[in-house]
Amino acid sequence: MFSYPKWLILAIVVGLYLPVAIDATVLHIAVPTLSQELKASTSQLLWIIDIYPLLMAGLILVMGALGDKVGYRKLMLMGSIIFGIASVLAAFSPTANFLIFARAILALGASMIMPATLACLRHTFMDEKERNFALGLWVMAGGAGAAxxxxxxxxxxxxxYWGSVFLINVPIVILVSICILKYLPKQNFIHEKKLNILDALILIAAILLVIYSLKSGLKEFDPQFILLGFTGVVLGFLFVKRQIKSNQPLFDLKLFTSKPVKYGFTISVVAMIALVGFELLISQKLQYVYQFSPLEAGLYILPFMIAVSVGGVISTPLLNKFGTKKVAVVSLILSSVSMYFLSVVNFETEYLFASFYMILLGLSILCAFLAATSAILSGAPIEQASSAGAIEGMSYELGTGLGVTIFGLMASFFYTKNVDFYRFFSVDQLKTVESSIGQTYQALPSLSPESADIIMKSANSAFVMAHSSVLIFSSLILLFLAIFIWIFWRETSPKTLSI
Incomplete structure (x- = not known):
């Protein structure tokens, strides 16, 4: 089907995109380790994980325009170099705050790589069938990497040691950078292309301020957090206003007047929130409550990972046969059912039961996500395909970041409500120790063996209740969204997806 250079370019693109996708979720299993090794607080752990997708949500829009200006080859090279340097910084981070900084630099490099790899495929594979095949491998690499x-x-x-999860990126980046220089052709630049850097910064500031105020304000009431959150909302409105007036917006907000785009974006964000949030909390539950090693925990949720990876195989014929709306609604309902039963299962003694619902959750969530992607792309005019792609990419990263934040905050809230360690710690210590199971485990070495055992059992019981409460809440949200979509989304014509 392809000539040798095309195959080689495809291998380069997939090889570069794979570590970007893996880095979005690789730390989910490492939360207990990072909590112990870096003495990271609950807030720091959440920032370590979700600073990566949240920054990408804002940066990816302007990087697409930068790629048009300087060419995808140069953007891929810059992105891979920055990603490699940031991986080294992250691997040898001496503190939690430094790791947050390194993850932010990783996001900068990744936000260059994603649009550059897609642009490279669009320019390399001019034949539609070849391009669809190449895009299918790109999507598979992203889904498999994240899963x-x-x-x-x-x-x-x-x-x-924990830094190895970042160091594995370095040899890949070095090899791919050499291949980019040797095999990728140079492109003509669009020097007059305008870069909306200011708008991107406004969007990033709005997202980070709102997330920071939520994380901090829900734990300790302080007027400054309300002010910061309000400032973030104002910046968000400013960003929207500037996009409406701009001749060259980061993406055309008028696309949201299309129901498929509007509802597709909503489904995509919610589906990613559920996907990432579930993966994050189940990893902690298996390691803290059931004392699994990181590898054992990773292997336990392997059925879920496989289901997410292969979900695309069954989703395309379903979309073509039943349409986007029906697939989205049924997928959301099945995801809701899966979340509920996973909230009551005993992961230690009912593995087959848990595996069945993890597989169902993985397949249904991915079908919902791909139905949303199909809705966004098909709901936009062909001449605005790039803007639709930017909206789809932003929904993915925003959902990933919000999943970590929302699930993390809910777990912390329910955990705090179900523990009572006043007999073992001072008043000053209680606020920290009771904030999360990770903080509780950090305090165990300072206690006597008898007290530590009591605290650990109480903490495990509280986290199980917190985990169940969060999953039940998520189940209800998914169900309400399915009902909302079914009632208010009126498809004007059947939609199909060709991959």
């Missing part, structure tokens, strides 16, 4: 990230992290943590 298997926790297993990769667990495998490395089992035999090496």
């Amino acid at each position: 298997f990230g926790p297993l990769v992290g667990g495998l490395l943590l089992e035999y090496f």
